[in-house]
Ligand SMILES: Cc1cc2nc3c(=O)[nH]c(=O)nc-3n(C[C@H](O)[C@H](O)[C@H](O)COP(=O)(O)OP(=O)(O)OC[C@H]3O[C@@H](n4cnc5c(N)ncnc54)[C@H](O)[C@@H]3O)c2cc1C
């Protein structure tokens with residue numbers, strides 16, 4: 550069997566591993582370790598916040614190493630998952646098919662989505678136990694003609710206890726994440742190596758022959774016939790650039806901004822994250838208790854149970870880039886205008902709920918959907934193989950998106966990764 554290395558175990562990497570495990574000798578290299586949900590009671594960070602010692606979002610990594618936080622020069626907070634399951638373990642569980650930008654360049658992923666919907670339970674079962682504040686917000690959005698829709702979620706939501714900790718890792722195992730695909734891959738012979746940070750792809754005579762990685766203090770080499778890079782929207786461009794393949798300066802991140810207010814017993818901190826969605830042209834809106842703002846933003850200084858908050862998630866202009874460990878990303882004037890439109894709509898929603906206008910406050914801009922630095926084009930739509938890469942190197946993660954979705958991307962990333970899987974099986978095992 551040919552040797553395939555998959556770099557990264559998140560949405561793209563795990564979907565590939567599952568589909569390739571019995572067709573190649575698969576080794577998955579993952580920089581992080583086993584995922585553990587944030588297990589501390591929220592009273593701990595709340596108490597530390599009162600001392601004034603919580604002032605930088607990066608501190609959360611001390612208590613929750615699976616959540617990697619970086620900051621741009623513009624002080625935008627960037628979030629991604631590091632560890633088995635990648636960022637899927639931190640997700641709100643939203644499962645949406647969002648392949649409009651791929652269809653525009655001629656890519657049809659119907660078959661891959663059908664496989665995902667067959668393998669992953671998806672439902673809106675959580676709606677039966679919504680809190681009062683969620684029901685009220687939903688009705689207000691309907692009355693405003695915003696056409697809210699209960700969010701389709703991946704997992705077994707009949708068992709959801711609405712603890713509100715989705716983005717801190719589900720302690721009940723309700724939410725589906727990509728570890729399920731990894732378990733399946735490992736049971737079919739794939740090897741999963743953790744604590745292994747790939748630094749570059751080794752190229753000889755124009756072909757990849759393996760990868761170089763840091764494992765503890767050692768530099769190690771893994772040989773391969775095929776290298777599949779799925780290290781995420783920040784990790785993949787860093788590896789490719791370091792290997793001599795320059796990605797495009799088209800990074801998007803889907804910035805999130807919350808508009809919040811005091812509302813006694815809102816209990817959003819005990820509600821499922823993002824219970825419903827409002828789709829707008831350049832952003833989505835959703836009820837969301839924003840932990841990063843709650844812990845680190847000094848304006849979020851009332852008890853968690855009494856905060857009502859609406860999130861704006863923007864499809865931002867693809868203008869940033871990754872340079873080694875540094876990420877350059879700033880909002881354009883257009884992005885700022887669109888965010889401001891979202892703020893106005895969210896303010897209107899909160900006012901209709903009955904909050905006091907003087908008690909509305911904003912969250913910290915944070916972003917966790919990086920991608921776009923190796924975008925598929927009409928030319929690469931059939932092969933899923935950007936020209937700059939050697940013929941035995943593929944990318945299978947959010948880096949391939951032609952533009953920001955401004956929407957939950959996991960399902961669409963996994964559908965793309967599955968297509969990459971089919972193409973490499975055809976090309977390398979035929
Ligand atoms: C708080 C939060 C909530 C979210 N909620 C949702 C949601 O509800 N629904 C949704 O669809 N999306 C959601 N997202 C976004 C989604 O989780 C990510 O966009 C998606 O997981 C990205 O998939 P990926 O395969 O590109 O990368 P990732 O899932 O990030 O996987 C990349 C993996 O590569 C590893 N890696 C990185 N560099 C290296 C290296 N050099 N060597 C080895 N391994 C490396 C990383 O540790 C990671 O495991 C959320 C994101 C955040 C931050």
Ligand code: SF4
Nearest residue numbers: 709710712713715719
């Ligand atoms: S609300 Fe709690 S139990 Fe329900 S999916 Fe989220 S983390 Fe899991």
